[in-house]
Amino acid sequence: MTYSASEMRSKLPSPHTLNAFEAAARLGSFSKAAAELGVTQPAVSRAIAALEAEVGEQLFQRSGPNVQLTPKGAELSTLLSDAFNSLETLFARWRANRDRGSVLLSISSSMATHWLIPRLFDFRQIFPNVDLRFELIAGAIGSAPITADLGLRRVEPGQSAEPDSLYVPEIIQPIASPEYLRRVGTLGRKGARRPHTLITLSNHWCDWQKFAAESGLALPTEFNEMQFSDYSVALESAINGQGVVLGWLSVTSRLIRMRKLVGAADAAYSTGATYNLVTNSAFPPSDLVRKVRAWMQKEVRAELEAIGKSERLFAAACNIALGTT
Structure with a gap:
């Protein structure tokens, strides 16, 4: 079965759950991710829980205030980090060219x-x-x-x-x-x-x-x-x-x-x-x-x-x- 581009996009998790996951994975803390994103810690927890339910995989091992990526979580974190870094590089180049x-x-x-x-x-x-x-x-x-x-x-x-x-x-x-x-x-x-x-x-x-x-x-x-x-x-x-x-x-x-x-x-x-x-x-x-x-x-x-x-x-x-x- 093949999917059109629009159908493929519709099957991706929502951006806000990916943002919450990327911040929590990078910072190693739901609380720190919440502070960076300007939301509450429970909101980050809910977004990541929704992401895990949507992809059908556990992404974090939770132990009190500390969280640790599972192998699946580490795989997703690497992919998202590369994508976010590429976007930051692109936008920085655009800003530089605007003043060049x-x-x-x-x-x-x-x-x-x-x-x-x-x-x-x-x-x-x-x-x-x-x-x-x-x-x-x-x-x-x-x-x-x-x-x-x-x-x-x-x-x-x-x-x-x-x-x-x-x-x-x-x-x-x-x-x-x-x-x-x-x-x-x-x-x-x-x-x-x-x-x-x-x-x-x-x-x-x-x-x-x-x-x-x-x-x-x-x-x-x-x-x-x-x-x-x-x-x-x-x-x-x-x-x-x-x-x-x-x-x-x-x-x-x-x-x-x-x-x-x-x-x-x-x-x-x-x-x-x-x-x-x-x-x-x-x-x-x-x-x-x-x-x-x-x-x-x-x-x-x-x-x-x-x-x-x-x-x-x-x-x-x-x-x-x-x-x-």
């Missing part, structure tokens, strides 16, 4: 150099199977990424941005190395030891005159100037004690947290614009892209909270950025 893949991130070279690359070890701990790739751009631009999965973009005041994309509001504040400030002093301080050197970006919308007008900072009447076309190079110059640079909090938070750069004046300029991690408009973001974005947002928020508590000159700026003012 690549994310192409479109950011400025300064953001990559000074914010993200120093965190790659931490990123690998959380996303061990993710290939993070970079599309470096000269500066943060307004349009959504065309080829990348995720891009850091500047959103003008009044412009709309996709929900959950906020990275940090645009806040600018003068920064310099601790060694430079010990040598020259802070900006706006009367009787500077020597002329300040102001590091500027060529052809940038926010130069020192614009910053001074918006923030109320009084620039020194005499100063030297260093000009760069790349913000990453400008920051490196400041780190090396060569002058004061305008610091965009979206890029410099880690440098400030590590005290490679510190506040060079009490003045700050909150432009009303924001930096947002926007996704590719051509297709909806994957779960992995959303997770990477959430990780970046969490990282910068934790950093700003720490800076606001430890760096007096940045307290107001961090409160604005965190929305706690």
Whole structure:
């Protein structure tokens, strides 16, 4: 006599009796099996008794609180253990594949150099199977990424941005190395030891005159100037004690947290614009892209909270950025 697949399945014991048996056999105790399954010990006993009645074999030798597998029970336990282990391996592979893949991130070279690359070890701990790739751009631009999965973009005041994309509001504040400030002093301080050197970006919308007008900072009447076309190079110059640079909090938070750069004046300029991690408009973001974005947002928020508590000159700026003012 032959049986169809559905008839064969109908002749198998019920899943809950097999689950109870597998747990009791693996743990050697009905009580421990009950605790693992979240049921009572009598419920496990009844399930195993029902299984024994259904298969027509005694599966356990019972002696007080202790139980021991019979030869038939050991045979069934081995088969079920292999099946359960295979299922666990399969589901683990599915979970790993769900978080496996690549994310192409479109950011400025300064953001990559000074914010993200120093965190790659931490990123690998959380996303061990993710290939993070970079599309470096000269500066943060307004349009959504065309080829990348995720891009850091500047959103003008009044412009709309996709929900959950906020990275940090645009806040600018003068920064310099601790060694430079010990040598020259802070900006706006009367009787500077020597002329300040102001590091500027060529052809940038926010130069020192614009910053001074918006923030109320009084620039020194005499100063030297260093000009760069790349913000990453400008920051490196400041780190090396060569002058004061305008610091965009979206890029410099880690440098400030590590005290490679510190506040060079009490003045700050909150432009009303924001930096947002926007996704590719051509297709909806994957779960992995959303997770990477959430990780970046969490990282910068934790950093700003720490800076606001430890760096007096940045307290107001961090409160604005965190929305706690």
